[in-house]
Amino acid sequence: MTRDAGFAVSTDRPEVVRRIGLLGCGRIGRLHASLLTELAGFELVAVADVAEAAAAGVAESTGARVESIDGLLAADDIDTVAICTSTDTHVDLVLRAAAAGKAIFCEKPISLDYALVDQAMTAVEAAGVPFMIGFNRRFDPGHRSVRDAVANGTVGELHTLRITSRDPAPPPPEYVAVSGGIFLDMVIHDFDMAPYVVGSPVAEVYARGAVRVDPRIGEAGDIDTAVSVLVHEDGTLTTIDNSREAVYGFDQRVEAFGSGGMAVSDNPARHAGWSIGRDRRTSEPLPWFFLDRYLESYRQEWRAFHAYLSGAGGSPAGTDAARACTKVALAAGKSWREGRPVRVSEIG
Structure with missing residues (x-):
């Protein structure tokens, strides 16, 4: 299976x-x-x-x-x-x-x-x-806690999901030219996260984009700033905002909002130390490298794979996930190019 x-x-x-x-x-x-x-x-x-x-x-x-x-x-x-x-x-x-x-x-x-x-x-x-x-990212403890809060009813009836995903620095234009573009090489993680958290497939995508970071990315035929609105089959709305450059570090957040409240996966600082005085407060900045943010998720990913191979349920991210995320990413690219909402069923 x-x-x-x-x-x-x-x-x-x-x-x-x-x-x-x-x-x-x-x-x-x-x-x-x-x-x-x-x-x-x-x-x-x-x-x-x-x-x-x-x-x-x-x-x-x-x-x-x-x-x-x-x-x-x-x-x-x-x-x-x-x-x-x-x-x-x-x-x-x-x-x-x-x-x-x-x-x-x-x-x-x-x-x-x-x-x-x-x-x-x-x-x-x-x-x-x-x-x-x-x-x-399915196996990041914070992101998974949001998914669990949706699945077990902690947030009540889910109304909206919000995902922010911003890299600290843009890739070279040479990479952009062969990567398939921002929706396939970067936002695809978020296109997978959305149905994973919501528990419902994506039915429609409306994506807008701009070149706000590096004009060479635009010259390579891509964008470096994007906003996507997803409509899930159960009616839930997901908004995703992406940037190739967040000067303060690797910015990765997920928020589920519903009738019973909200659940949030926020950014960890580089460490937990901070200080406060009469007129000031200081804290550590965000992680800069993706492994500083997600190393534990890679460990948990392999543990989940081992459990699956040992017979503990189906694949944690199987053939359906591989198909679905690609369809949504391609639909987003089509939406951006054509300036209209695109049904995921149009892809394939």
């Missing part, structure tokens, strides 16, 4: 070690490699990357062996693959891993093309292999 589901870490199952092959040894691959050597229940067996030096570096730091991509996918001592390569390679690697019968963890997005996403997810479902897409 690869459909989306909640997760719970079982405490009454014998520990099963999943033997991992890591594809991709760039920044996100190195992060996952480090976590896999730290967390119980995993053994990082082998790594592969087209950049031999990158693979060798991760192997040296983790004790894993270096394999070719073909060798890793064919290895009998690997039961699970973690796909952390560039987005344009994800579909091919998912198809090959599914055909090899491996459990699959894949970083987002699967592809910038919905037809290819659907092709890959259909192959995963046909093969019957476990699958999870890497939406780590």
